[in-house]
Amino acid sequence: MIVGLLGGGVIGAGWAARWVLNGHDVQIFDPDPEAPRKVNEVLTQARRAYAKLLTRDLPPEGALTFAPSVATAVEGAVFVQESAPERLDVKQMLLGRADEVADPSVILASSTSGLLPSAMQAGLRHPERLVVGHPFNPVYLLPLVEVCPGPATTMQVVNDTAAIYSSLGMHPLTLRKEIDGFVADRLLEALWREALWLVNDGVATTSEIDDAIRFGAGLRWSFMGTFLVYRIAGGESGMRHFMAQFGPALQWPWTKLTDVPELTDDLLDTIVSQSDEQASGRSIRELEALRDDCIVAVLQGLRAARPGGYAAGATLDQFDHHAPVDVIVDDDADRALRSPLSTMQRRVTADWLDYNGHVNDSRYMQLSSEATDEFLRSIGSGDAGEGGGSYFTAESHLAYYLQAFEGDELTVEVRVLDHDPKRLRIWTDITRNDELVATAEHMLLHVDRATGRVSSAPRPVLDMLGVVSAAHESLPMPHGAGRSIGQPRTKR
Ligand SMILES: NC(=O)c1ccc[n+]([C@@H]2O[C@H](COP(=O)([O-])OP(=O)(O)OC[C@H]3O[C@@H](n4cnc5c(N)ncnc54)[C@H](O)[C@@H]3O)[C@@H](O)[C@H]2O)c1
Numbered sequence: 357m358i359v360g361l362l363g364g365g366v367i368g369a370g371w372a373a374r375w376v377l378n379g380h381d382v383q384i385f386d387p388d389p390e391a392p393r394k395v396n397e398v399l400t401q402a403r404r405a406y407a408k409l410l411t412r413d414l415p416p417e418g419a420l421t422f423a424p425s426v427a428t429a430v431e432g433a434v435f436v437q438e439s440a441p442e443r444l445d446v447k448q449m450l451l452g453r454a455d456e457v458a459d460p461s462v463i464l465a466s467s468t469s470g471l472l473p474s475a476m477q478a479g480l481r482h483p484e485r486l487v488v489g490h491p492f493n494p495v496y497l498l499p500l501v502e503v504c505p506g507p508a509t510t511m512q513v514v515n516d517t518a519a520i521y522s523s524l525g526m527h528p529l530t531l532r533k534e535i536d537g538f539v540a541d542r543l544l545e546a547l548w549r550e551a552l553w554l555v556n557d558g559v560a561t562t563s564e565i566d567d568a569i570r571f572g573a574g575l576r577w578s579f580m581g582t583f584l585v586y587r588i589a590g591g592e593s594g595m596r597h598f599m600a601q602f603g604p605a606l607q608w609p610w611t612k613l614t615d616v617p618e619l620t621d622d623l624l625d626t627i628v629s630q631s632d633e634q635a636s637g638r639s640i641r642e643l644e645a646l647r648d649d650c651i652v653a654v655l656q657g658l659r660a661a662r663p664g665g666y667a668a669g670a671t672l673d674q675f676d677h678h679a680p681v682d683v684i685v686d687d688d689a690d691r692a693l694r695s696p697l698s699t700m701q702r703r704v705t706a707d708w709l710d711y712n713g714h715v716n717d718s719r720y721m722q723l724s725s726e727a728t729d730e731f732l733r734s735i736g737s738g739d740a741g742e743g744g745g746s747y748f749t750a751e752s753h754l755a756y757y758l759q760a761f762e763g764d765e766l767t768v769e770v771r772v773l774d775h776d777p778k779r780l781r782i783w784t785d786i787t788r789n790d791e792l793v794a795t796a797e798h799m800l801l802h803v804d805r806a807t808g809r810v811s812s813a814p815r816p817v818l819d820m821l822g823v824v825s826a827a828h829e830s831l832p833m834p835h836g837a838g839r840s841i842g843q844p845r846t847k848r
Pocket of ligand 1: 492493
């Protein structure tokens with residue numbers, strides 16, 4: 357798919373990175389002669405961040421070209437995103453030109469932070485294809501994009517735009533009606549105004565205000581919004597109690613939100629010098645890399661918080677879905693007899709490495725455990741499946757044969773060695789290009805979660821296990837099965 361981008365500054369470059377890394381060809385128009393350098397630098401940052409963030413391989417990168425005019429940027433494109441400076445006249449001019457040359461089926465989206473879509477639709481030949489797609493910086497990492505239709509925008513355009521953004525790993529939030537500043541910027545603007553007052557009044561410095569966010573509410577905001585967080589703050593009596601407790605404070609002078617400090621030279625000097633001090637000489641690219649690493653860590657944390665991830669972690673998990681697990685049960689018995697069942701593939705990301713550049717030991721346990729979980733789900737067991745019971749690991753033994761490094765494709769194969777109604781003995785081989793990297797053996801017990809006692813697995817799970825292990829009975833016992841630490845070992 358070809359995408360036309362109008363404007364290649366901070367936001368346009370972020371869009372370029374998201375599209376190109378998702379395998380789409382991007383044509384950018386930006387009159388700034390420095391734009392190619394800047395966009396390519398942002399693309400480099402995005403590649404670096406994606407290598408840490410995603411476990412799957414992205415498609416081959418799309419081509420990035422710089423177009424000499426709006427018409428050439430839009431030529432052949434099926435989607436156009438405008439990210440020019442926040443000036444209505446500039447946006448109207450660019451969108452008007454795109455509207456003249458693009459086929460009426462092409463969607464025109466604007467990254468505006470707060471201009472009304474109706475104002476941008478005025479004068480277009482096809483106002484029904486204009487929609488706001490308001491992203492957040494860095495566009496290649498933050499999933500939120502506000503989709504705001506104007507009065508003339510069709511539902512089809514809204515839905516198609518949201519679907520396109522979803523396909524790029526984003527979380528589109530469709531607004532119910534147009535409003536200056538949309539939803540997210542109205543919230544950010546309120547915080548920003550208050551922050552400027554606190555500096556203006558000498559109450560706190562720029563870094564103290566940032567600390568007040570990043571060590572507190574900012575952490576909660578990354579997975580629950582203000583309303584859910586406050587509901588919890590109301591304790592068992594919930595939201596009503598919270599409102600009763602803090603409602604009166606709304607009448608007290610806790611904010612200055614109706615007022616704005618005058619941006620005098622003095623106030624600007626204070627803000628700029630405090631901000632310089634906060635940056636401690638680090639360049640924008642260094643700060644961007646630091647920011648990206650932190651976003652990656654938060655997203656990965658939210659992905660790990662629940663199976664399938666939570667909040668933005670769920671968006672990431674869907675985007676970076678695991679290679680489907682190939683479980684062989686009774687329909688391909690020949691193949692099952694030849695190989696262990698159930699395989700999982702993972703590419704090693706940078707955050708798995710030790711200080712010495714090798715994959716940390718704990719990751720082999722994680723890989724084996726995740727592959728075992730996938731296997732259990734495939735036979736109808738797992739955390740949600742079986743009415744109050746599931747398999748718990750009682751004992752594990754790992755053996756390491758080779759080191760693994762960033763970028764390695766590791767394959768985990770799971771095999772059942774033995775089972776009875778309450779016990780399940782699992783073996784996993786972790787390989788790279790058919791070379792054995794590590795093995796793991798686990799003894800699992802089926803536990804009734806209500807009583808906490810070992811119990812028989814349900815009949816359907818045992819039936820599946822019976823089919824699977826019967827298919828593997830003729831396989832030789834893996835070298836090292838049943839070994840204890842320090843026993844001599846032979847490589848397979
Ligand atoms: N920076 C943010 O955090 C952020 C977040 C969300 C949305 N936005 C919105 O995205 C848009 C772009 O903001 P930005 O931060 O990338 O600004 P920016 O100044 O970094 O980039 C604007 C780019 O537009 C180019 N430009 C100027 N005139 C042009 C023209 N006639 N045709 C094509 N390109 C032209 C400039 O050379 C520049 O590269 C704005 O509407 C802004 O409100 C910004």
